[in-house]
Amino acid sequence: MRLVVDLNRCQGYAQCAFLAPDVFAMHGDEGLLYDPQAEEAQRARLAQAVAACPVQAILVDELDLAAAPSGGAQGSAGSGGTAAAEAPGEAADA
């Protein structure tokens, strides 16, 4: 599963590092490191992390999630933009 975190948005809430510690890790007090290609076994945890991110900064491959058999992952992909939460032009529109 491919993922990317919009680190302009990321505020270091660390929810992802708590929910999916094998994918996300805090680096210092505020910084975040993540595995941009998470293991298949992390799918459910990753979906939780995506959903729990207070600033919705985590983008997981839409194609992957759509094709996923796992209910949790499908739920988040279908729930209106959880998976497409990367910073769009909102700053510009605001």
Place this chain on the structure above:
Amino acid sequence: MHDSTLEQLKRSGRIVVVGASLAGLRAAETLREKGFTGTLTMIGDEPHQPYDRPPLSKQVLLGRSPAEHTALPRRRDIDAEWRLGSAATGLDMAARRVRLADGDEVPYDRLLIATGVRARPWPHPAEAELDGVFVLRTRDDGAALARRMADGPRRVLVIGAGFTGSEIASACRERRLDVTVAERGDAPLVGALGGVVGAVAAELQRENGVDLRTGVMVTGLEGDSAGRVRCAHLSDGSTIEAEIVVVSLGATRNTEWLAGSGLGAGPRGIACDAGCRAFDIRGIVTDDIYVAGDVARSPHPLFGYQFLSLEHWGNAVSQAETAAHNMLSESTERRPHIWVPAFWSTQFGVNIKSVGVPSMGTEIVISQGSRAERRFTGVYGYQGRVIGAVTFDNARWLPFYEKLIETTAPFPPTFDNVDRRPEGRQAMPADFPDPSVPTHGPTVTLSGYSPADRRMTFTPGR
């Protein structure tokens, strides 16, 4: 009035995207999102699918994830024809065709150029060829450098202490490798953040065991008989022995392939209007050619309508979305690209983030926290207004400062500090180096003159 050619373009037109990286991919997704059902061709000079670059100087060098694992996630299926591993070599604007390195030509109705930048190479070609001399820009660069770092070299030399160079030095220290950083300016990050903040970055490096040399130039690299790099000579007469040399001297815009095309492209990028439409060399806006990402330079109302080129991740995403939207829109439906610049860096365990254009600032106030604790916010002022802000481990405040920049709030800021510190209220010179003196190069380039500056110079040809 409805534009029927636009409907036709959306239904069955041909759109070509040159540049298969972050901006190109997000633009392609947006085009499909907006209902484009025609032929979409993605041209990229690298053989790889679009991948993410920020992890290359962090996760990848730390050995936490391989460079091959940085492929970007897709928001949706883009149903594109991929022409990877074949660089665009020319553009025929009249015939609306892009020429490829393999001799092929790809016709288009609308073209998006997102060719980005490449690492500036070591200026001496023979020395740059030495085994152990690297740049870090592409996935392959990242993989090769990470492999060498894993071998446990005795010393790494980083030339240039911009963001990339400083992140590489940080990764070296985290891997307990000895590292020397040579910077022509007075401090790391000085081009992007100025001398006041640069001094903090310098302390940070030294505290973490980096052998930081400032105010020096590397004058030459020397190899052994087997063609491996052995040492570097510095302008102060010293010599540094190193098994790895990473050249981090900023970036060059990928515009050479447009030479002679008639498009307004040059070493500073491709000029475009606020709606991402490229200018031709006569200063006339094109109808069918758009630009996005690092290679674009466009006027920004918040920064005096100066042309800004931003080597920022978020700019690539936002500008690509705007360009794609405008490519498929009636003229009255087009949007301007007025993203507020923002970037991040993590080094030596400190989260460095910024909004606005600090390098336009002439003064700085430490409005929160303290430099001694490496936890602070610096606010940059330009002609009595807030123009930028930087945080070291204080990022949650940035949206507040972004609002100040967007509303052209007065500088120095009028609010009392949230945490009262003795050094808080004093505005001081931000101490940016003279822009005419080359350094590692900031990631924001202000080009063209400010409309507020009414000088005009006539330079006769020679």
